[in-house]
Amino acid sequence: MTIAERDISSSGFEELALLSLSSGDYSCLPELMVRLMNRFADQYVSVSMPSMRVGTLTPEIMDQIKRVRKTGFTVAPEAGTDRLREVINKGISEADLLDTCRNAFAMGWKLIKLYFMIGLPTETGEDVEAIADLARKARNEAGPLAGRVQINVSVGTFVPKPHTPFQWERQLSLAESRERINRLKSILPRKGFKLKWHDPDQSFLEGVFSRGDRRLSTLIEQAWRSGVRLDGWSEHYRLENWQRAAEACDMDLDMYLQARNPEKPLPWDHLDCGVEKDFLVREYHNGLNRVYTPDCRTQGCQKCGLCDFKTIYPVVHSADRPPAVKAGHPSIEKTRAGNQDRVFSCRVHYTRLGDSRFFGHLEILQLVFRALTRAGVHVLYSQGFNPSPRVSFSPALSVGVESECEYFDLELPRPMTNQAEVAARLNMELPPGMRVTGIGIKPEREPEALLVEYTVTPVNALSDKQRESIARFLAGEHHFVERVRKNRKKQLDIRPLVHSLETEDSALTISLISMQGKAGINPKDILREVVGLSEEEVLLARIKKNRVAIFPANA
Numbered sequence: 001m002t003i004a005e006r007d008i009s010s011s012g013f014e015e016l017a018l019l020s021l022s023s024g025d026y027s028c029l030p031e032l033m034v035r036l037m038n039r040f041a042d043q044y045v046s047v048s049m050p051s052m053r054v055g056t057l058t059p060e061i062m063d064q065i066k067r068v069r070k071t072g073f074t075v076a077p078e079a080g081t082d083r084l085r086e087v088i089n090k091g092i093s094e095a096d097l098l099d100t101c102r103n104a105f106a107m108g109w110k111l112i113k114l115y116f117m118i119g120l121p122t123e124t125g126e127d128v129e130a131i132a133d134l135a136r137k138a139r140n141e142a143g144p145l146a147g148r149v150q151i152n153v154s155v156g157t158f159v160p161k162p163h164t165p166f167q168w169e170r171q172l173s174l175a176e177s178r179e180r181i182n183r184l185k186s187i188l189p190r191k192g193f194k195l196k197w198h199d200p201d202q203s204f205l206e207g208v209f210s211r212g213d214r215r216l217s218t219l220i221e222q223a224w225r226s227g228v229r230l231d232g233w234s235e236h237y238r239l240e241n242w243q244r245a246a247e248a249c250d251m252d253l254d255m256y257l258q259a260r261n262p263e264k265p266l267p268w269d270h271l272d273c274g275v276e277k278d279f280l281v282r283e284y285h286n287g288l289n290r291v292y293t294p295d296c297r298t299q300g301c302q303k304c305g306l307c308d309f310k311t312i313y314p315v316v317h318s319a320d321r322p323p324a325v326k327a328g329h330p331s332i333e334k335t336r337a338g339n340q341d342r343v344f345s346c347r348v349h350y351t352r353l354g355d356s357r358f359f360g361h362l363e364i365l366q367l368v369f370r371a372l373t374r375a376g377v378h379v380l381y382s383q384g385f386n387p388s389p390r391v392s393f394s395p396a397l398s399v400g401v402e403s404e405c406e407y408f409d410l411e412l413p414r415p416m417t418n419q420a421e422v423a424a425r426l427n428m429e430l431p432p433g434m435r436v437t438g439i440g441i442k443p444e445r446e447p448e449a450l451l452v453e454y455t456v457t458p459v460n461a462l463s464d465k466q467r468e469s470i471a472r473f474l475a476g477e478h479h480f481v482e483r484v485r486k487n488r489k490k491q492l493d494i495r496p497l498v499h500s501l502e503t504e505d506s507a508l509t510i511s512l513i514s515m516q517g518k519a520g521i522n523p524k525d526i527l528r529e530v531v532g533l534s535e536e537e538v539l540l541a542r543i544k545k546n547r548v549a550i551f552p553a554n555a
């Protein structure tokens with residue numbers, strides 16, 4: 001709770017994720033969820049968890065998750081059949097999974113992600129096909145709403161790991177992984193389902209390094225020398241590069257994916273993780289024979305060798321009494337019910353200068369939302385299952401364009417009386433280049449037309465030809481350019497939209513008329529269509545929006 005408190009107030013994030021390999025195994029999870037939601041629901045901070053084991057997502061936990069907004073819902077059946085789940089000692093049945101899905105749909109979730117592995121020990125074609133069957137059954141749990149819900153099936157190739165019972169098992173070859181994924185692609189219906197898979201090429205290399213030995217250090221060096229970099233990013237990852245490096249080192253990578261002989265030493269046998277090898281052998285055979293090993297936290301020690309029961313022993317926490325669920329903040333409940341008595345609006349003017357010009361519009365939204373939270377500015381939230389702050393922004397500015405005159409409008413539960421202080425607090429929280437320049441009244445109606453002035457500094461001085469082109473444009477009454485909207489070409493006369501276009505030394509000052517609800521132009525269009533700059537010159541030109549005024553001035 002202390003960490004959550006500190007991190008939310010210092011970051012302004014609206015989502016808190018409980019991350020671990022298996023958050024659902026934490027015995028105090030229901031209590032923690034209630035405490036977190038009691039503390040943060042008023043601030044619209046939602047709580048999410050990564051993939052959960054089926055059975056740990058109880059209706060009580062789901063109830064807590066949805067108190068603010070329904071965050072992603074991922075469960076991990078891991079295998080398509082009960083038989084294969086018994087092999088991996090999953091301890092959950094198809095009925096458990098379907099119960100969880102039914103509860104989630106009943107509570108309003110529309111999307112459930114199911115995570116599976118292919119290539120688990122003893123897997124057959126039937127197990128692979130059962131993944132699609134299980135996804136279909138899960139969707140049917142939505143009952144009459146089944147047509148409106150979606151199941152995302154996520155599949156990864158099983159990579160045997162050292163110090164686990166399946167450390168002796170083989171991993172699927174590249175061809176087998178691809179073939180099983182293709183099989184799933186062909187049998188999973190398109191409507192209502194989406195299949196995502198982990199790239200088998202990446203799983204292959206993970207498998208090599210997962211159970212590798214010290215010879216792989218030579219491979220890493222060779223790959224690096226041949227130019228391999230940033231492989232964690234899929235756009236940079238090329239398995240061929242590693243295969244070429246392996247050839248250069250005279251190594252057979254496929255060998256690392258093969259089954260290992262339990263009688264022979266393993267490359268990591270000299271490393272002691274506390275769990276005894278005899279236990280792993282026993283568990284390996286138990287798995288293959290589908291003998292269930294219970295959870296030692298609740299059903300007694302299974303003798304894995306980890307605990308000495310003096311300094312290392314299982315500690316299972318449980319709260320004496322779960323805390324009571326606190327009702328939401330009255331103002332939130334009112335807003336949700338659409339019953340907010342009064343809404344007070346204000347307009348915050350800010351700059352976007354320097355490096356902040358490279359933020360995209362969505363990033364600006366997030367930066368402002370978080371700055372508002374950190375600065376302690378309480379705004380109203382939208383209604384519905386996915387509440388968001390009632391903040392609206394001036395039209396999106398192109399990435400790379402600076403501005404002295406952006407704004408966002410806030411809807412507040414009470415009037416803002418300390419504008420200067422709020423501006424100062426926001427300026428402490430906004431990144432360099434973004435600076436609040438004033439807070440004022442939001443106009444009742446937006447003007448029909450605006451005059452927007454930009455200055456543009458191209459990288460190269462304008463040539464005589466470009467200056468002539470500008471003069472010709474200004475002397476004319478029309479200048480038609482082609483626009484493609486929804487795959488249809490249209491002619492747009494841009495001349496009436498340019499109020500003035502002046503050149504001074506190497507800079508241009510452009511005033512454009514922007515009319516509500518009508519097609520407009522931006523300074524980049526002028527640079528391209530009128531001045532005749534190349535695409536690269538357009539991208540490199542420094543553009544700044546200086547001021548915005550109502551047009552015509554006496555309107």
Ligand code: SF4
Binds near residue numbers: 300301302303304314
């Ligand atoms: S109680 Fe300790 S030694 Fe026994 S199975 Fe659990 S972790 Fe292993």
